[in-house]
Amino acid sequence: MTPVTESVHRHLGMTDDEHDRLLELLGRDPRPAELAMYSVMWSEHCSYKSSRSHLRRFPTEAPWVVVGPGENAGVVDIGDGWLAAIRIESHNHPSFVEPYQGAATGVGGILRDVFTMGARPIALWDQIRFGPLDNPRNRFLFKGVVAGIAGYGNAVGVPTVGGEIDFDDCYTGNPLVNVMCLGILRREQLVLGTAGEPGTVAVLLGKATGRDGIGGASVLASASFDEEAGAKRPSVQVGDPFEEKKLIEACLEMYWRGLVVGVQDLGAAGLSCATSEPASRAGVGMEVDLEAVHVREGGMTAPELLMSESQERMMAFVHPEMVDEVLAVAARWEIDSSVVGLVNGGSTLVVRYHGEVVADIPAASLSDDAPLYDRPAARPAWLDQLWDRRFETPTTGPIDLLLGLLADPAVGSSAWAHQQYDHMLFLNTVVGPGSDGSLLRIRGTDKGLAVSTDGNGRLCLLDPRLGASRLVYEAALNVAVTGARPLALVDNLNFGNPEKPEVMWQFKETVEGISEACEALGIPVVGGNVSFYNETDGVDIHPTPVVGLLGLADPMPGEPPRLDRARPGMEVWVIGPEPTSNLAGTRLQAHLGELGGRPTPPDPATARRVIEIVADLAHRVPVLHDVSDGGLGVAIAEICIASGVGAIIEPAATHTLFGEDPHRVVAVVEPGWDDLPMGRRVGTMSGHAIVIGEESIALKTAGDIWRNALGRALTG
Amino acid sequence: MMKVAVVVFPGSNCEHDVVHALETMGGVADLVWHRDTDLSEFGGVVLPGGFAHGDALRTGAIARFSPVMAEVTRMAESGAPVLGICNGFQILCEAGLLPGALIANRDLSFICRFVEVEVVDTETILTRAARDGQRIRIPLNSYEGNWVDPSGEGRVVLRYIGDPNGSQHRAAAVANQTGNVVGVMPHPERGSDPLLGSADGLILLEGFLRSMAPA
Amino acid sequence: MKVTITINRRPEIADPEGTTVRRALHELGFIEAGEVRMDRVIHMEVEGDDPRQVEARVEEMCRRLLANPVIEDFEVEVG
Amino acid sequence: MKVTITINRRPEIADPEGTTVRRALHELGFIEAGEVRMDRVIHMEVEGDDPRQVEARVEEMCRRLLANPVIEDFEVEVG
Numbered sequence A: 001m002t003p004v005t006e007s008v009h010r011h012l013g014m015t016d017d018e019h020d021r022l023l024e025l026l027g028r029d030p031r032p033a034e035l036a037m038y039s040v041m042w043s044e045h046c047s048y049k050s051s052r053s054h055l056r057r058f059p060t061e062a063p064w065v066v067v068g069p070g071e072n073a074g075v076v077d078i079g080d081g082w083l084a085a086i087r088i089e090s091h092n093h094p095s096f097v098e099p100y101q102g103a104a105t106g107v108g109g110i111l112r113d114v115f116t117m118g119a120r121p122i123a124l125w126d127q128i129r130f131g132p133l134d135n136p137r138n139r140f141l142f143k144g145v146v147a148g149i150a151g152y153g154n155a156v157g158v159p160t161v162g163g164e165i166d167f168d169d170c171y172t173g174n175p176l177v178n179v180m181c182l183g184i185l186r187r188e189q190l191v192l193g194t195a196g197e198p199g200t201v202a203v204l205l206g207k208a209t210g211r212d213g214i215g216g217a218s219v220l221a222s223a224s225f226d227e228e229a230g231a232k233r234p235s236v237q238v239g240d241p242f243e244e245k246k247l248i249e250a251c252l253e254m255y256w257r258g259l260v261v262g263v264q265d266l267g268a269a270g271l272s273c274a275t276s277e278p279a280s281r282a283g284v285g286m287e288v289d290l291e292a293v294h295v296r297e298g299g300m301t302a303p304e305l306l307m308s309e310s311q312e313r314m315m316a317f318v319h320p321e322m323v324d325e326v327l328a329v330a331a332r333w334e335i336d337s338s339v340v341g342l343v344n345g346g347s348t349l350v351v352r353y354h355g356e357v358v359a360d361i362p363a364a365s366l367s368d369d370a371p372l373y374d375r376p377a378a379r380p381a382w383l384d385q386l387w388d389r390r391f392e393t394p395t396t397g398p399i400d401l402l403l404g405l406l407a408d409p410a411v412g413s414s415a416w417a418h419q420q421y422d423h424m425l426f427l428n429t430v431v432g433p434g435s436d437g438s439l440l441r442i443r444g445t446d447k448g449l450a451v452s453t454d455g456n457g458r459l460c461l462l463d464p465r466l467g468a469s470r471l472v473y474e475a476a477l478n479v480a481v482t483g484a485r486p487l488a489l490v491d492n493l494n495f496g497n498p499e500k501p502e503v504m505w506q507f508k509e510t511v512e513g514i515s516e517a518c519e520a521l522g523i524p525v526v527g528g529n530v531s532f533y534n535e536t537d538g539v540d541i542h543p544t545p546v547v548g549l550l551g552l553a554d555p556m557p558g559e560p561p562r563l564d565r566a567r568p569g570m571e572v573w574v575i576g577p578e579p580t581s582n583l584a585g586t587r588l589q590a591h592l593g594e595l596g597g598r599p600t601p602p603d604p605a606t607a608r609r610v611i612e613i614v615a616d617l618a619h620r621v622p623v624l625h626d627v628s629d630g631g632l633g634v635a636i637a638e639i640c641i642a643s644g645v646g647a648i649i650e651p652a653a654t655h656t657l658f659g660e661d662p663h664r665v666v667a668v669v670e671p672g673w674d675d676l677p678m679g680r681r682v683g684t685m686s687g688h689a690i691v692i693g694e695e696s697i698a699l700k701t702a703g704d705i706w707r708n709a710l711g712r713a714l715t716g
Numbered sequence B: 001m002m003k004v005a006v007v008v009f010p011g012s013n014c015e016h017d018v019v020h021a022l023e024t025m026g027g028v029a030d031l032v033w034h035r036d037t038d039l040s041e042f043g044g045v046v047l048p049g050g051f052a053h054g055d056a057l058r059t060g061a062i063a064r065f066s067p068v069m070a071e072v073t074r075m076a077e078s079g080a081p082v083l084g085i086c087n088g089f090q091i092l093c094e095a096g097l098l099p100g101a102l103i104a105n106r107d108l109s110f111i112c113r114f115v116e117v118e119v120v121d122t123e124t125i126l127t128r129a130a131r132d133g134q135r136i137r138i139p140l141n142s143y144e145g146n147w148v149d150p151s152g153e154g155r156v157v158l159r160y161i162g163d164p165n166g167s168q169h170r171a172a173a174v175a176n177q178t179g180n181v182v183g184v185m186p187h188p189e190r191g192s193d194p195l196l197g198s199a200d201g202l203i204l205l206e207g208f209l210r211s212m213a214p215a
Numbered sequence C, D: 001m002k003v004t005i006t007i008n009r010r011p012e013i014a015d016p017e018g019t020t021v022r023r024a025l026h027e028l029g030f031i032e033a034g035e036v037r038m039d040r041v042i043h044m045e046v047e048g049d050d051p052r053q054v055e056a057r058v059e060e061m062c063r064r065l066l067a068n069p070v071i072e073d074f075e076v077e078v079g
């Protein structure tokens, strides 16, 4: 046996304390393959060692939750025998190293998390954040990421129906690439990541294993970026959407024919995770033979085979009598397969290679005995200064402010990106990209699934708890405008270095904020992801939680509200509380290069009331648009541009027009409504200009500015 | 009524959408696997969109060797309606059942949005139910939608209003000389429901269904 | 045997890749870039002893699959 | 000046497209086809008189735009 020196564990990202813990656990020195397995499985990325204890705070239960956090995806009951599976993931660091492949493999990974549950993936969303586009490197990253999402998503045949694009200096050295996937399945097709009973056979399906991403995603995602990033490059993983497409179809056929007892995708930590986790969940042991693994290249060592992060692979756990059928289904879909393991009644995971035992460890210990840190948290000292900052409301006229905002690539049309995504496949996309929430019909029923994803790093920097909870309220309102009520939430927590008490404080506050809002609205958290170490040269990103909310419209409105359904003569109303004069954390501030103040807190009772009003109105009015990024002014302008109709809006103060206070929605209605609950009339749809008080701008000019915002920023 | 065969290659992804849209029109359609070698029970065939064989090498290049293509060729020669949508169009070109080839869009980007096309030839299986000059609004969804035809033999069936991708003669759909084999780049099946933005595609699918010999 | 196959788009056929790359180079300030053509190169390991025979087989592969005669020419180099 | 730029994906980086093409060749009976790698060659006209200077500029183009240094190697040949 090769002696394992201390420097090896450090090189693999394991601390000396963790190494001592491992020695104690095993009662001996680890073999090289064992050390490799523990180092990856105990990495931040796989073990959630800094976040696990805090994530317990989330409310996770509701009568309709079928599978909560802990499995590959959360699953909820949507009626009529249908379940929905949902999950969100980040691929931030890989996308910084190689934007196309980083984003592409992110999409591949999130799809696998969903079809591992037995679901057919029906839609994707991407939430992507970069540094400003006047920097060529940021342009390169942005274009590469969009191309990667399009390249993989389109080819794998799952529509990307929405998402978010934002830009801020803090993401220059550390872009955020989050992807979310929704799948649906019949109740009887639900599959879990379990290894099953003793005697079950482990069959590895899909792509041949190569030296991809060894020490890759998991190590990359668990360490900060510095000059060394270059040295980590050779482990770039390449996505193969064609293989994934075949894998999806093969797996769905296996589920449908009842051929598997459990399935686990191979993501970070590859075979190590795909054998130990299902064994641990089922409370069984397993024997694995690495020689059986189908490989792309010769001469791979046992640790390499166990750590490889080659994409597009799945581990199926199969009753021994079904193995031949499983292999036949794989062959029919033209994917490779190999029988690599056998489940037994013990509790150890024994891995052999060339007849030699290379690992013999308690199967559950890789996940269950992972270190758990309660890292110190401290409110950042600089926060008070940020709160005390006085922001001078600009004296610029409303139209100039509006045009400035519409020209901002984060506010302007996202068509440059989303027209590169197939967002129509499967004929379900009733409301697609460019709106508040997406709305997908569920064929064969009169229901619709509404989804909204929301993040806002600036707001969360100013107040992580308040900011995070406002994201949940905003998402709930976004699904309400399609007529849906919230069902379940997934969250992606993008943060800086958790070893800094300030970051840990932001993290805890965020978890608290999401939890409070979810409790107030009765929304269970059914899954998520944590991405730490988003820092470059010691500077952390803004705390950037992203929430994805799934809602159910039951029934779906016959004519769901859309931004393009306003017509001349219709009236413009605002529904919700009177706004304050607060501009803290708004897009207007960002646009003017400012960030400071204390954002307006949400109000749970008001939130509930507005959501109810709006979800109800969705069946009766042509246009509903929530007031968020860019405030009322931008919301109305977007309706005008989408519908090709001007508007005459009452004069209003700058903070009324561009403030982003929560729980507000613009409704455009046929004339004749004397009253709308919590509503007030602010204008009329009419003509070919946007008129605010005394000022106006031609609709065409405003539209061109909005439509070209991203394209113009990209040409530098 | 005769059944339509909708061919599934590894990597196809619009097959269920096509079946759904045909069924909305009262048609009967079955999926057939690319290794099937007998289509005798079908009156027409659709090669749906997607990324057959991952678009490796050139789009459609590998799919044209699939065993089912011998039957598709036989049906094309017998005069039965053969329709390639998007990737199916590309496969028909590679197979030599339609003239020309499809290369990358002029601006080198994937385009997914509604486009308007104009019917310029009503004597084909796709346009039989349409009027000459009729405008049809359906979604385009492709990276290689730019048709080039050095032979000059292609018969343009639908023409883009505007020029989204650089296609020769602004061709959005092309037929063989006898009009029974048609490739169309935008997706008629995606324009099959007003709830999704348009039902214009049904006019085209109607033409296809009408072109099948009565059973 | 190592074989290198070059697949050229015929000059009379449009080359959007080439055109786009040239435009991008100009935008980056590489104004000296003139016409750009992008071709494919396929590197292949082929079993066989006789270079002439290998060449003939690979040419056959090109005619059947690797090149599209409607728009492309090819060249095969063995060794 | 005529410049030829060869861009090859690094050998340790997977090439799924090559794998698919190899599979297709096998199905067509070309069982002698071994590993297939899909690469690119760019032919470019570049204005300039000094080959050394042209080469340096084109290498710069490769680093900035034409090649992806994370997964690809490139070679520039002038003339």
Ligand SMILES: Nc1ncnc2c1ncn2[C@@H]1O[C@H](COP(=O)(O)OP(=O)(O)O)[C@@H](O)[C@H]1O
Pocket: A045, A046, A055, A058, A068, A069, A070, A071, A072, A073, A074, A113, A267, A268, A491, A492, A493, A525, A526, A527, A528, A529, A530
């Ligand atoms: N922020 C979070 N909120 C809720 N659940 C979370 C969060 N982060 C991780 N989880 C849950 O923890 C489990 C383990 O996640 P992970 O190891 O990343 O899964 P995978 O290997 O499938 O990507 C998953 O069920 C996931 O939903």
Ligand SMILES: [Mg+2]
Pocket: A072, A112, A113, A265, A267
């Ligand atoms: Mg997973």
